[in-house]
Amino acid sequence: MPARRAVLASAVERLRAAGVASPEHDAAELLAHVLGTDRGRLVLVDEVEPRAVTSYDALVARRASREPLQHLTGSAWFRHVELAVGPGVFVPRPETELLAGWAVEQALALDEPVVVDLCTGSGAVAKAVAHEVPHAHVHAVELDPDAHAWAERNLAGTGVDLRLGDMATELEELVGTVDVVVCNPPYVPLEAWESVSPEARDHDPHLALFSGQDGLDALRVLERRAAVLLRPGGVLGAEHADVQGASAPEVLSRTGRWRDVRDHHDLAGRARFVTARLAR
CATH class of the missing domain: 1.10.8.10 (Ubiquitin-associated (UBA) domain)
Known part of the structure; x- marks a missing residue:
C-alpha cells in the first residue's frame, strides 16, 4: 500500500x-x-x-x-457552525465571519434582539447568529430557490424564520422593529468577470456574485430596505469588495439616513464591510 x-x-x-x-x-x-x-x-x-x-x-x-473544495466534501465551517454546501449555493468565505461576528456582538448587547439576514445564501450568517445568540429572534431571506433549499437544510431546527423572496419586499410585518440587519450581498462588478476565481465564477450562482456595472446595485437596494426594517437607532452591516472601501460607505452616507457610517478591514488589512446606524 x-x-x-x-x-x-x-x-x-x-x-x-x-x-x-x-x-x-x-x-x-x-x-x-x-x-x-x-x-x-x-x-x-x-x-x-x-x-x-x-x-x-x-x-x-x-x-x-477548480471545482470548489467544499463542493467535494459537501460541507463548510463558518465560525462555530457547519454548513452543507454544494452546487447552487454560494460557498461562505472566511472573510464573512468578521461581518457575522459584528452582528453577533450587536445582538448580544440587547435583551431580545431582532436580527435579519438578507441574501442569506446557505444560511451561514443567520445560523451563526442563532447559535451564538440563542435569545435572538433571527429572520433570513433568500431569493434564489436553489440556494434557499440549502439554507432550509442548514437552518432546520435552529429557530430561524427563513423566507423565500426578494429582500426589497420581504418581512413587511417587521417594518420599524428590527435591531440588526446584516447582509453579504452580491458585489462583483460585471466588468470584473475575468478577475473572479474559477471556483467562484464557474461554480457559485451568478445571482450571488454580480451586481451591476459598479457592483453596488444590491447595496443600494439593501440600504433602502434596511432603512425601512430597522427601528430608529438600529444598525446595518454589509460586506463589499476590497476595492469598495470608499464607494460602499458613500452609498449610505449620501442618503442622509445614516450616522456612524464606518468601514471595517478584514484580517489581511483589506476593506471588507461597512456598518451604520439608522438616524433617529
Missing part, C-alpha cells in the same frame, strides 16, 4: 500545478474526507489502501479542475 506522505505529496504537486491557491491544505482536507477522519489525525495514518487512493485521485482531479 502506498505511504500517506507519498499520496499527499503527489496530490499537492497536482493541485499546485493547477493553480489552486492552497494545495497543501486542500490535499490534506480531501484525504481526510476520503478516510473519514480530520486533517489533524492524518499523521496517525501510515499507509492508504488502494481503494481509498482511487477515490482520492478522483477528488484531486476534480479539485485540480
Whole structure:
C-alpha cells in the first residue's frame, strides 16, 4: 500500500500545478474526507489502501479542475457552525465571519434582539447568529430557490424564520422593529468577470456574485430596505469588495439616513464591510 506522505505529496504537486491557491491544505482536507477522519489525525495514518487512493485521485482531479473544495466534501465551517454546501449555493468565505461576528456582538448587547439576514445564501450568517445568540429572534431571506433549499437544510431546527423572496419586499410585518440587519450581498462588478476565481465564477450562482456595472446595485437596494426594517437607532452591516472601501460607505452616507457610517478591514488589512446606524 502506498505511504500517506507519498499520496499527499503527489496530490499537492497536482493541485499546485493547477493553480489552486492552497494545495497543501486542500490535499490534506480531501484525504481526510476520503478516510473519514480530520486533517489533524492524518499523521496517525501510515499507509492508504488502494481503494481509498482511487477515490482520492478522483477528488484531486476534480479539485485540480477548480471545482470548489467544499463542493467535494459537501460541507463548510463558518465560525462555530457547519454548513452543507454544494452546487447552487454560494460557498461562505472566511472573510464573512468578521461581518457575522459584528452582528453577533450587536445582538448580544440587547435583551431580545431582532436580527435579519438578507441574501442569506446557505444560511451561514443567520445560523451563526442563532447559535451564538440563542435569545435572538433571527429572520433570513433568500431569493434564489436553489440556494434557499440549502439554507432550509442548514437552518432546520435552529429557530430561524427563513423566507423565500426578494429582500426589497420581504418581512413587511417587521417594518420599524428590527435591531440588526446584516447582509453579504452580491458585489462583483460585471466588468470584473475575468478577475473572479474559477471556483467562484464557474461554480457559485451568478445571482450571488454580480451586481451591476459598479457592483453596488444590491447595496443600494439593501440600504433602502434596511432603512425601512430597522427601528430608529438600529444598525446595518454589509460586506463589499476590497476595492469598495470608499464607494460602499458613500452609498449610505449620501442618503442622509445614516450616522456612524464606518468601514471595517478584514484580517489581511483589506476593506471588507461597512456598518451604520439608522438616524433617529
